[in-house]
Amino acid sequence: MRQALRRQIDRRTIIALFALLGMAAPQVRASTYYVVVAGLGGEPDYEQRFNAAAKDLEKTFKSAGTNTQAYVLSGPEATASHLKDTFRTVVNAARAEDDLVLILIGHGSFDGTEYKFNLPGPDVTGEEIADMCNHVPTRRQLIVDTSSASGGAMRAFERPGRAVVAATKSGTEKNATVFARYWVQALQDPASDTDKSGSIDALEAFTYASKKTAAFYDSQKRLSTEHAVFDDIGHGEPVREPDTKQGAYLASFTLFRFGKNQQAANDPAKRQLLMKKEELEQQIDIxxxxxxxxxxxxxKKQLTTMLLDLARVQQELDK
Structure with a gap:
């Protein structure tokens, strides 16, 4: 009976994952919209650090090719008003088959009830950020909040079809974080591509940044004041590493391609093949x-079929 119950739960999880990833009817994602916000530093050191991270991400995303759109707000431009204007632009341009990635770099606060991201002028709350994202028509979304106390925003951000990464496990971890530094580094370092697929997905970036963050505190012989978590099923408790329920959606979310994959993404003749390859890789994960x-x-039969299909697609891409 226990085995039957476990299988029933497994099937429900699988069905949810298929629905979440859109596997029933795979669609090519035409564009990725990146919105990067470097919030209020408060001190020159933090100001420089936040702005530098945002500029590095802007350079990375703009090098990704013609099927990406990057909006970066930093310094005095990173106000709540400008952020809302940026989202209005994205709402009008994005389609359901596109992806949205929002990355917040800076300081956050949590009073036990409400999370706020610190900006020049009025701060913006977690609920306000979520509402902006809710109006974007893309079915697939990712929010990466690297700020202090970012764990306090998880409840406000979570929604089916949206993965959320936070630099802290709760709103009570209020010290400035280093997670942002390593998240940016993950998108610049080919070593983060652990499956050697030629692209970096959100789970690979999360794992890379989490390990680098832990190593930083170890090297400084300091007790870690931040513990990154993620939620990619839209409900429940955030986790620190993938398990049988969480991680598949994050692994399906391609953040950056390089080498031949980047060239293919910028080549209209090969873009469809690249999307097919990524869809097959996602189906294998499921x-x-x-x-x-x-x-x-x-x-074994289904896996063999998928692997053969993947090999054929890869052969076409390599021509």
Missing amino acids: LKYQKAAMDPADY
Whole structure:
């Protein structure tokens, strides 16, 4: 009975994952809209650090090719009013098949009830940020909040179809974070591409940045004051590493391509093949979640078919 119940739960999880990733009817994502905000530093050191991180991300995303749109707000331009104007632009331009990525760099605060991201002028609350994202028609969204106390924003941000990464596990971790530094570094370092796919997904970036953050505190012989978490199913408790329920959606979210994959993304003749490759890789990840509830022979048959399809697509891309 326990085994039957476990399989029933597994099937429900799998169905939810298929719905979340859109596997029932794969669609090519035409563009990715990146919105990067470097908030109020308060001190020259933080001001310089936040702005430098935002500029590095702007350079990275703009090098990604013609199918990306990057909006970067920093310094005196990073106000709540300008942020709302930027989102209005994205709302009018984005389509359902596109992706939205919002990255917040700076200081945050949490009073036990409400999270706020610090900006020049009036701060913006977690609920206000979520509302801006809610109006963007893209089905797939990612919010990366690298600020202090960012864990306090998780409840406000979470929604099915949206993955959320926070630099802290709760709103009570209020010290300035270093997670942002390593999140930016993850998109610049090919070593973060652990599956050697030629692209960096959000789970790879999260894992890279989390490990680098922990190593930083170890090297300084200091007790860590930040513990990054993520939620990619839109409800429940955030986690610090992937498990049987969380992680598949984050792994499906491509953040940056390089080398041949970047060239393919910028080549209209190969872009469809690249999207097909990424869809197949996502389907293989989902199949792995099914394994425990499947007949071994059926699992092997489906996996073999997908791997052969993937090999054929990769062969076409390599021509």
